[in-house]
Amino acid sequence: MIKKNLIILLLFAYLSLFLIILISPIKSDKSDYLSGVIFSIILMLIFLIGVSSFRVNKKIIIRLENIPSSNLEYFSLSVIAFLSSFISINFYTGKSIDVVFANILLGYSNYNDYQNYFEQNILGLPIHLKVMGIISQVATKSICLYFAFKFFLFDNEKNKFKLTMVFLMFVSYVIFSLARGTFFEIFEISIILIFILFVRIKNVTNFLISRNNILVLGFVIIILSMYQHNINLRYGEAEVDLCISRLICYDEDFILPAIGKLFTKLMGYFGFPFLYMSQFLEEYMFYSLVNFTTLMLPFSPITADISPRFLCDASFDCGASWSPFIEKIIINFGLPFSLVIIFLIGFIYSMVLSVNNLRIIHLIFIYYIFLFVFSLPINDFIYSVSSNAIIFSVSALYVLWFKFYKNVKFN
Numbered sequence: 061m062i063k064k065n066l067i068i069l070l071l072f073a074y075l076s077l078f079l080i081i082l083i084s085p086i087k088s089d090k091s092d093y094l095s096g097v098i099f100s101i102i103l104m105l106i107f108l109i110g111v112s113s114f115r116v117n118k119k120i121i122i123r124l125e126n127i128p129s130s131n132l133e134y135f136s137l138s139v140i141a142f143l144s145s146f147i148s149i150n151f152y153t154g155k156s157i158d159v160v161f162a163n164i165l166l167g168y169s170n171y172n173d174y175q176n177y178f179e180q181n182i183l184g185l186p187i188h189l190k191v192m193g194i195i196s197q198v199a200t201k202s203i204c205l206y207f208a209f210k211f212f213l214f215d216n217e218k219n220k221f222k223l224t225m226v227f228l229m230f231v232s233y234v235i236f237s238l239a240r241g242t243f244f245e246i247f248e249i250s251i252i253l254i255f256i257l258f259v260r261i262k263n264v265t266n267f268l269i270s271r272n273n274i275l276v277l278g279f280v281i282i283i284l285s286m287y288q289h290n291i292n293l294r295y296g297e298a299e300v301d302l303c304i305s306r307l308i309c310y311d312e313d314f315i316l317p318a319i320g321k322l323f324t325k326l327m328g329y330f331g332f333p334f335l336y337m338s339q340f341l342e343e344y345m346f347y348s349l350v351n352f353t354t355l356m357l358p359f360s361p362i363t364a365d366i367s368p369r370f371l372c373d374a375s376f377d378c379g380a381s382w383s384p385f386i387e388k389i390i391i392n393f394g395l396p397f398s399l400v401i402i403f404l405i406g407f408i409y410s411m412v413l414s415v416n417n418l419r420i421i422h423l424i425f426i427y428y429i430f431l432f433v434f435s436l437p438i439n440d441f442i443y444s445v446s447s448n449a450i451i452f453s454v455s456a457l458y459v460l461w462f463k464f465y466k467n468v469k470f471n
Contacts (some may be wrong), residue, residue: 062259066430067111069258073434081331083187084323085314088307088335096337100437103386106399107433110406114414127214127420134211134225137203144199145232148449149239149419151193153177160239163194169290171241190446197447200236204229205252205427205451243290244445250283251434255297255427288322295308304328305337305379332381333438339376341386345395358394366391382439389436402436405429405444412459 077100081093146157153160153170154177163170182190211218211226230249239246257276261267302310308327314320345355354364368388372378389398409429412422428442428451435441443449 061262062418063111063410065258065261065264066255066426067108069255070104070262070430070433074100074437076335077330077438080323080326082317082336084327084331085311085320086324086327087309087311093331093334093338095341095351096334096437099337099341099386100334101400103402103436104433106402107406110403110408111410112406113403113408114407127210129210129215129217129222131219131221131225134207134222137207138225138228139231141200141203141229141314144196144203145236147196148193148200148236149198152182152236153239155239157235157239159247160235164238169241170239174240174242194446194450197236198450200233201447202251204233205424206420208252209423209427210258213259213423214420241290243287246283246286248441250279251431252427253279255430259423274428284322288325291325303379304381306377308332308381328379330382330438332378333384336371336376336378336381337384337387337437338382339371344371355390355395356396358392360391360394366431384437385440385442388440388443402433405432408460421455421458422437425450425459428452430453 081090081097123217149155149157149160153174155170155173160170163173182193207226207229211222215222233245233249237243254276258264267273302321302324304324304327308322308324308331310321344351346352351364354360357363358367368391369378369383372383386398389401393401409426412426412429415422428448431441431448432452441448442452
Protein backbone atom coordinates (compact mmCIF):
# COMPACT_ATOMS: atom_id res chain seq x y z
CA MET A 61 0.00 0.00 0.00
CA ILE A 62 2.88 2.37 0.77
CA LYS A 63 4.31 1.80 -2.70
CA LYS A 64 0.97 2.60 -4.34
CA ASN A 65 0.37 5.66 -2.14
CA LEU A 66 3.73 7.21 -2.97
CA ILE A 67 3.27 6.60 -6.68
CA ILE A 68 -0.08 8.39 -6.45
CA LEU A 69 1.62 11.25 -4.58
CA LEU A 70 4.28 11.47 -7.29
CA LEU A 71 1.59 11.59 -9.98
CA PHE A 72 -0.19 14.34 -8.05
CA ALA A 73 3.09 16.25 -7.81
CA TYR A 74 3.63 16.11 -11.59
CA LEU A 75 0.00 17.04 -12.22
CA SER A 76 0.45 20.06 -9.92
CA LEU A 77 3.42 21.21 -12.00
CA PHE A 78 1.38 20.93 -15.19
CA LEU A 79 -1.50 22.86 -13.60
CA ILE A 80 0.83 25.70 -12.60
CA ILE A 81 1.81 26.05 -16.26
CA LEU A 82 -1.80 25.82 -17.42
CA ILE A 83 -3.28 28.24 -14.87
CA SER A 84 -0.55 30.87 -14.69
CA PRO A 85 -1.64 34.12 -16.43
CA ILE A 86 1.48 34.78 -18.48
CA LYS A 87 1.85 36.47 -21.86
CA SER A 88 3.92 33.76 -23.54
CA ASP A 89 2.47 30.93 -25.62
CA LYS A 90 1.78 27.85 -23.46
CA SER A 91 2.43 25.56 -26.43
CA ASP A 92 6.14 26.42 -26.07
CA TYR A 93 6.14 24.27 -22.92
CA LEU A 94 4.65 21.20 -24.60
CA SER A 95 7.89 19.38 -25.51
CA GLY A 96 9.16 19.71 -21.95
CA VAL A 97 5.87 18.46 -20.50
CA ILE A 98 5.77 15.44 -22.85
CA PHE A 99 9.40 14.59 -22.07
CA SER A 100 8.72 14.74 -18.32
CA ILE A 101 5.79 12.34 -18.79
CA ILE A 102 8.14 9.96 -20.64
CA LEU A 103 10.58 10.14 -17.71
CA MET A 104 7.78 9.30 -15.29
CA LEU A 105 6.68 6.35 -17.44
CA ILE A 106 10.24 4.98 -17.50
CA PHE A 107 10.38 5.24 -13.70
CA LEU A 108 7.03 3.41 -13.43
CA ILE A 109 8.27 0.68 -15.79
CA GLY A 110 11.24 0.26 -13.45
CA VAL A 111 8.88 0.05 -10.47
CA SER A 112 6.74 -2.62 -12.12
CA SER A 113 9.81 -4.62 -13.23
CA PHE A 114 10.56 -5.79 -9.70
CA ARG A 115 8.14 -8.61 -8.96
CA VAL A 116 7.68 -10.74 -5.88
CA ASN A 117 6.23 -14.22 -5.61
CA LYS A 118 4.00 -13.56 -2.63
CA LYS A 119 1.91 -10.83 -1.14
CA ILE A 120 3.96 -8.47 0.99
CA ILE A 121 2.58 -7.16 4.25
CA ILE A 122 4.70 -4.14 5.07
CA ARG A 123 5.04 -3.31 8.74
CA LEU A 124 6.55 -0.23 10.29
CA GLU A 125 8.60 -1.38 13.26
CA ASN A 126 7.74 0.20 16.60
CA ILE A 127 10.78 2.16 17.78
CA PRO A 128 9.87 3.87 21.04
CA SER A 129 12.20 6.54 22.43
CA SER A 130 12.37 8.48 25.64
CA ASN A 131 11.50 12.14 26.05
CA LEU A 132 15.15 12.73 26.89
CA GLU A 133 16.27 11.45 23.48
CA TYR A 134 13.87 13.79 21.70
CA PHE A 135 14.95 16.72 23.88
CA SER A 136 18.68 16.05 23.47
CA LEU A 137 18.51 15.81 19.70
CA SER A 138 16.37 18.95 19.43
CA VAL A 139 19.10 20.84 21.32
CA ILE A 140 21.74 19.44 18.95
CA ALA A 141 19.57 20.44 15.97
CA PHE A 142 19.44 24.04 17.21
CA LEU A 143 23.17 24.20 17.93
CA SER A 144 24.10 22.82 14.53
CA SER A 145 21.62 25.21 12.90
CA PHE A 146 23.26 28.18 14.63
CA ILE A 147 26.68 27.00 13.40
CA SER A 148 25.32 26.72 9.84
CA ILE A 149 23.80 30.20 10.02
CA ASN A 150 27.04 31.77 11.21
CA PHE A 151 29.10 29.90 8.62
CA TYR A 152 26.91 30.58 5.57
CA THR A 153 25.68 34.09 6.42
CA GLY A 154 28.25 35.48 8.86
CA LYS A 155 25.39 36.52 11.17
CA SER A 156 24.48 35.62 14.70
CA ILE A 157 20.97 34.42 15.49
CA ASP A 158 20.00 37.68 17.23
CA VAL A 159 20.84 39.71 14.11
CA VAL A 160 18.79 37.32 11.98
CA PHE A 161 15.70 37.75 14.15
CA ALA A 162 16.21 41.50 14.46
CA ASN A 163 16.12 41.77 10.66
CA ILE A 164 13.00 39.61 10.48
CA LEU A 165 11.19 41.71 13.11
CA LEU A 166 12.07 44.84 11.15
CA GLY A 167 10.56 43.29 8.01
CA TYR A 168 13.95 43.06 6.33
CA SER A 169 14.86 40.14 4.07
CA ASN A 170 18.25 38.54 4.74
CA TYR A 171 18.47 37.30 1.15
CA ASN A 172 20.70 39.98 -0.38
CA ASP A 173 23.06 39.95 2.61
CA TYR A 174 23.32 36.18 2.36
CA GLN A 175 24.02 36.28 -1.39
CA ASN A 176 26.76 38.89 -0.98
CA TYR A 177 28.39 37.13 1.97
CA PHE A 178 28.25 33.72 0.28
CA GLU A 179 29.77 35.05 -2.95
CA GLN A 180 32.58 36.91 -1.19
CA ASN A 181 33.45 34.47 1.60
CA ILE A 182 32.15 30.96 0.89
CA LEU A 183 31.86 30.34 -2.85
CA GLY A 184 35.58 30.12 -3.59
CA LEU A 185 36.59 28.18 -0.48
CA PRO A 186 38.20 24.76 -0.95
CA ILE A 187 36.06 21.90 0.25
CA HIS A 188 38.09 21.19 3.41
CA LEU A 189 37.33 24.68 4.71
CA LYS A 190 33.60 24.11 4.19
CA VAL A 191 33.52 20.93 6.28
CA MET A 192 32.18 22.55 9.45
CA GLY A 193 29.34 24.27 7.62
CA ILE A 194 28.43 21.14 5.68
CA ILE A 195 28.54 18.87 8.76
CA SER A 196 26.35 21.22 10.79
CA GLN A 197 23.82 21.43 7.94
CA VAL A 198 23.77 17.63 7.57
CA ALA A 199 23.28 17.27 11.33
CA THR A 200 20.28 19.61 11.44
CA LYS A 201 18.57 18.07 8.42
CA SER A 202 19.24 14.44 9.36
CA ILE A 203 17.88 15.00 12.88
CA CYS A 204 14.74 16.62 11.46
CA LEU A 205 14.25 13.81 8.95
CA TYR A 206 14.98 10.98 11.36
CA PHE A 207 12.75 12.17 14.17
CA ALA A 208 9.92 13.29 11.87
CA PHE A 209 9.78 9.76 10.44
CA LYS A 210 10.30 8.23 13.87
CA PHE A 211 7.58 10.20 15.66
CA PHE A 212 4.86 10.08 13.02
CA LEU A 213 5.49 6.54 11.70
CA PHE A 214 7.47 4.41 14.15
CA ASP A 215 6.89 5.61 17.72
CA ASN A 216 3.78 4.11 19.32
CA GLU A 217 4.41 5.99 22.55
CA LYS A 218 3.66 9.49 21.28
CA ASN A 219 3.01 12.37 23.64
CA LYS A 220 2.75 16.15 23.50
CA PHE A 221 6.31 16.65 24.71
CA LYS A 222 7.74 14.58 21.85
CA LEU A 223 5.53 16.40 19.37
CA THR A 224 6.81 19.72 20.71
CA MET A 225 10.41 18.56 20.32
CA VAL A 226 9.80 17.48 16.71
CA PHE A 227 8.21 20.86 16.04
CA LEU A 228 11.28 22.59 17.51
CA MET A 229 13.54 20.46 15.33
CA PHE A 230 11.69 21.78 12.29
CA VAL A 231 11.96 25.30 13.71
CA SER A 232 15.74 24.89 13.89
CA TYR A 233 15.74 24.08 10.18
CA VAL A 234 13.35 26.92 9.30
CA ILE A 235 15.60 29.40 11.11
CA PHE A 236 18.38 28.55 8.67
CA SER A 237 15.96 29.32 5.83
CA LEU A 238 15.03 32.67 7.40
CA ALA A 239 18.69 33.54 7.94
CA ARG A 240 19.32 33.14 4.21
CA GLY A 241 16.07 34.85 3.23
CA THR A 242 15.13 31.82 1.12
CA PHE A 243 12.16 29.45 1.16
CA PHE A 244 13.82 26.18 0.20
CA GLU A 245 13.98 24.65 3.68
CA ILE A 246 10.29 25.41 4.30
CA PHE A 247 9.55 23.86 0.91
CA GLU A 248 11.50 20.75 1.94
CA ILE A 249 9.65 20.44 5.25
CA SER A 250 6.34 20.70 3.38
CA ILE A 251 7.36 17.83 1.08
CA ILE A 252 8.51 15.73 4.06
CA LEU A 253 5.20 16.18 5.91
CA ILE A 254 3.09 15.39 2.84
CA PHE A 255 5.31 12.36 2.14
CA ILE A 256 4.76 11.12 5.71
CA LEU A 257 1.02 11.68 5.37
CA PHE A 258 0.86 9.47 2.27
CA VAL A 259 2.89 6.76 4.01
CA ARG A 260 0.38 6.76 6.88
CA ILE A 261 -2.76 6.76 4.73
CA LYS A 262 -4.30 3.31 4.41
CA ASN A 263 -6.69 4.16 1.58
CA VAL A 264 -5.85 7.13 -0.64
CA THR A 265 -9.24 7.09 -2.39
CA ASN A 266 -11.14 7.35 0.90
CA PHE A 267 -8.80 10.07 2.06
CA LEU A 268 -9.28 12.15 -1.08
CA ILE A 269 -13.07 12.10 -0.74
CA SER A 270 -13.02 12.73 3.01
CA ARG A 271 -12.95 16.03 4.85
CA ASN A 272 -9.31 15.44 5.80
CA ASN A 273 -8.12 16.68 2.42
CA ILE A 274 -9.42 20.11 3.44
CA LEU A 275 -6.66 20.17 6.05
CA VAL A 276 -4.08 19.39 3.36
CA LEU A 277 -5.51 22.14 1.15
CA GLY A 278 -5.35 24.54 4.10
CA PHE A 279 -1.73 23.54 4.71
CA VAL A 280 -0.88 24.19 1.05
CA ILE A 281 -2.58 27.61 1.17
CA ILE A 282 -0.58 28.54 4.29
CA ILE A 283 2.68 27.51 2.61
CA LEU A 284 1.84 29.50 -0.54
CA SER A 285 0.99 32.54 1.60
CA MET A 286 4.35 32.24 3.37
CA TYR A 287 6.07 31.93 0.00
CA GLN A 288 4.32 35.06 -1.27
CA HIS A 289 5.32 36.97 1.86
CA ASN A 290 8.94 35.83 1.53
CA ILE A 291 9.11 36.98 -2.09
CA ASN A 292 7.54 40.33 -1.22
CA LEU A 293 10.10 40.84 1.54
CA ARG A 294 12.92 39.98 -0.84
CA TYR A 295 11.92 42.22 -3.72
CA GLY A 296 9.49 44.66 -2.11
CA GLU A 297 6.32 45.90 -3.77
CA ALA A 298 8.14 47.79 -6.53
CA GLU A 299 7.35 45.26 -9.24
CA VAL A 300 4.87 46.78 -11.69
CA ASP A 301 5.41 44.69 -14.79
CA LEU A 302 6.16 41.36 -13.12
CA CYS A 303 8.60 39.41 -15.31
CA ILE A 304 10.51 36.36 -14.16
CA SER A 305 12.55 36.73 -17.33
CA ARG A 306 11.79 38.21 -20.73
CA LEU A 307 10.06 34.91 -21.52
CA ILE A 308 7.67 34.84 -18.54
CA CYS A 309 5.71 38.01 -17.80
CA TYR A 310 2.49 38.48 -15.86
CA ASP A 311 -0.60 39.35 -17.87
CA GLU A 312 -1.98 42.53 -16.27
CA ASP A 313 -5.46 41.84 -17.69
CA PHE A 314 -5.94 38.83 -15.39
CA ILE A 315 -9.03 39.40 -13.23
CA LEU A 316 -7.50 38.13 -9.95
CA PRO A 317 -4.18 40.02 -9.59
CA ALA A 318 -3.11 38.54 -6.23
CA ILE A 319 -3.58 34.94 -7.40
CA GLY A 320 -2.22 35.71 -10.86
CA LYS A 321 1.00 37.23 -9.52
CA LEU A 322 1.48 34.32 -7.12
CA PHE A 323 1.22 31.76 -9.92
CA THR A 324 3.50 33.84 -12.14
CA LYS A 325 6.14 33.77 -9.40
CA LEU A 326 5.66 30.02 -9.04
CA MET A 327 6.27 29.73 -12.78
CA GLY A 328 9.83 30.92 -12.29
CA TYR A 329 10.54 27.87 -10.15
CA PHE A 330 8.13 25.17 -11.31
CA GLY A 331 7.10 26.21 -14.82
CA PHE A 332 10.12 27.75 -16.48
CA PRO A 333 12.17 24.49 -16.37
CA PHE A 334 9.64 22.93 -18.77
CA LEU A 335 10.15 25.84 -21.18
CA TYR A 336 13.91 25.40 -20.79
CA MET A 337 13.59 21.66 -21.46
CA SER A 338 11.55 22.35 -24.60
CA GLN A 339 14.28 24.71 -25.79
CA PHE A 340 16.95 22.14 -24.91
CA LEU A 341 15.19 19.43 -26.92
CA GLU A 342 14.10 21.49 -29.94
CA GLU A 343 16.95 23.97 -30.31
CA TYR A 344 19.87 21.80 -29.25
CA MET A 345 19.36 18.04 -28.94
CA PHE A 346 17.25 17.59 -32.09
CA TYR A 347 18.60 20.64 -33.89
CA SER A 348 21.37 18.74 -35.63
CA LEU A 349 22.68 15.19 -35.93
CA VAL A 350 25.97 16.27 -34.34
CA ASN A 351 24.21 17.61 -31.25
CA PHE A 352 22.02 14.52 -30.99
CA THR A 353 25.01 12.19 -31.31
CA THR A 354 26.92 14.19 -28.70
CA LEU A 355 24.15 13.76 -26.14
CA MET A 356 23.96 10.02 -26.79
CA LEU A 357 27.36 9.70 -25.15
CA PRO A 358 28.44 10.53 -21.58
CA PHE A 359 30.82 13.35 -20.61
CA SER A 360 29.32 16.02 -22.89
CA PRO A 361 31.13 18.78 -20.93
CA ILE A 362 34.38 17.33 -22.29
CA THR A 363 33.31 16.40 -25.81
CA ALA A 364 31.06 19.37 -26.59
CA ASP A 365 32.13 21.97 -24.02
CA ILE A 366 28.61 22.37 -22.60
CA SER A 367 27.43 22.40 -19.01
CA PRO A 368 24.09 22.61 -17.19
CA ARG A 369 22.21 25.85 -17.89
CA PHE A 370 24.43 26.48 -20.92
CA LEU A 371 21.40 27.80 -22.82
CA CYS A 372 21.18 30.64 -20.29
CA ASP A 373 24.58 31.87 -21.47
CA ALA A 374 23.28 32.10 -25.02
CA SER A 375 20.27 34.10 -26.18
CA PHE A 376 17.81 32.22 -23.94
CA ASP A 377 16.86 34.46 -21.00
CA CYS A 378 16.65 32.36 -17.83
CA GLY A 379 16.66 35.15 -15.27
CA ALA A 380 16.97 33.63 -11.80
CA SER A 381 14.76 30.66 -12.70
CA TRP A 382 15.50 27.00 -12.13
CA SER A 383 16.60 24.65 -14.90
CA PRO A 384 15.66 20.95 -15.08
CA PHE A 385 17.69 18.35 -13.21
CA ILE A 386 17.38 15.94 -16.13
CA GLU A 387 19.45 18.30 -18.30
CA LYS A 388 22.38 17.89 -15.90
CA ILE A 389 21.99 14.11 -15.94
CA ILE A 390 21.81 13.91 -19.74
CA ILE A 391 24.83 16.17 -20.22
CA ASN A 392 26.93 14.10 -17.82
CA PHE A 393 25.73 10.57 -18.61
CA GLY A 394 24.22 10.76 -22.09
CA LEU A 395 20.54 10.25 -22.91
CA PRO A 396 20.47 6.40 -23.12
CA PHE A 397 22.25 5.86 -19.81
CA SER A 398 20.18 8.63 -18.18
CA LEU A 399 17.02 6.73 -19.04
CA VAL A 400 18.62 3.55 -17.68
CA ILE A 401 19.38 5.38 -14.41
CA ILE A 402 15.73 6.45 -14.07
CA PHE A 403 14.59 2.87 -14.78
CA LEU A 404 16.98 1.53 -12.13
CA ILE A 405 15.79 4.13 -9.63
CA GLY A 406 12.26 2.78 -10.13
CA PHE A 407 13.46 -0.82 -9.79
CA ILE A 408 15.36 -0.05 -6.57
CA TYR A 409 12.37 1.88 -5.21
CA SER A 410 10.18 -1.19 -5.68
CA MET A 411 12.85 -3.53 -4.32
CA VAL A 412 13.35 -1.55 -1.09
CA LEU A 413 9.59 -1.40 -0.50
CA SER A 414 9.49 -5.20 -0.63
CA VAL A 415 10.99 -5.33 2.87
CA ASN A 416 8.47 -6.75 5.34
CA ASN A 417 9.70 -4.70 8.27
CA LEU A 418 10.60 -1.24 7.09
CA ARG A 419 13.04 0.78 9.14
CA ILE A 420 13.52 4.52 9.27
CA ILE A 421 16.60 4.33 7.03
CA HIS A 422 14.53 2.59 4.34
CA LEU A 423 11.93 5.35 4.29
CA ILE A 424 14.56 8.09 4.30
CA PHE A 425 16.07 6.44 1.23
CA ILE A 426 12.62 6.12 -0.39
CA TYR A 427 11.94 9.78 0.41
CA TYR A 428 15.06 10.79 -1.50
CA ILE A 429 14.07 8.58 -4.44
CA PHE A 430 10.73 10.39 -4.44
CA LEU A 431 12.53 13.74 -4.30
CA PHE A 432 14.89 12.63 -7.11
CA VAL A 433 12.04 11.72 -9.48
CA PHE A 434 10.01 14.81 -8.55
CA SER A 435 13.00 17.06 -9.23
CA LEU A 436 13.83 15.61 -12.68
CA PRO A 437 11.83 18.16 -14.72
CA ILE A 438 12.33 21.19 -12.44
CA ASN A 439 15.63 21.44 -10.53
CA ASP A 440 18.37 19.45 -8.84
CA PHE A 441 17.16 19.15 -5.23
CA ILE A 442 19.65 16.39 -4.47
CA TYR A 443 23.20 17.08 -5.61
CA SER A 444 23.01 20.87 -5.64
CA VAL A 445 22.36 20.73 -1.87
CA SER A 446 25.32 19.18 -0.10
CA SER A 447 23.31 17.96 2.90
CA ASN A 448 20.80 16.17 0.66
CA ALA A 449 23.58 14.62 -1.42
CA ILE A 450 25.30 13.26 1.71
CA ILE A 451 22.15 11.92 3.41
CA PHE A 452 20.90 10.35 0.17
CA SER A 453 24.29 8.71 -0.50
CA VAL A 454 24.66 7.38 3.06
CA SER A 455 21.11 5.99 3.14
CA ALA A 456 21.60 4.39 -0.29
CA LEU A 457 24.89 2.78 0.72
CA TYR A 458 23.38 1.45 3.94
CA VAL A 459 20.25 0.01 2.33
CA LEU A 460 22.03 -1.49 -0.69
CA TRP A 461 24.95 -2.79 1.40
CA PHE A 462 22.59 -4.80 3.59
CA LYS A 463 20.74 -6.00 0.51
CA PHE A 464 23.68 -7.24 -1.54
CA TYR A 465 26.51 -7.84 0.94
CA LYS A 466 24.87 -8.68 4.24
CA ASN A 467 22.25 -10.92 2.64
CA VAL A 468 19.31 -9.30 4.37
CA LYS A 469 16.25 -10.91 2.84
CA PHE A 470 14.21 -8.74 0.53
CA ASN A 471 11.10 -10.66 -0.50
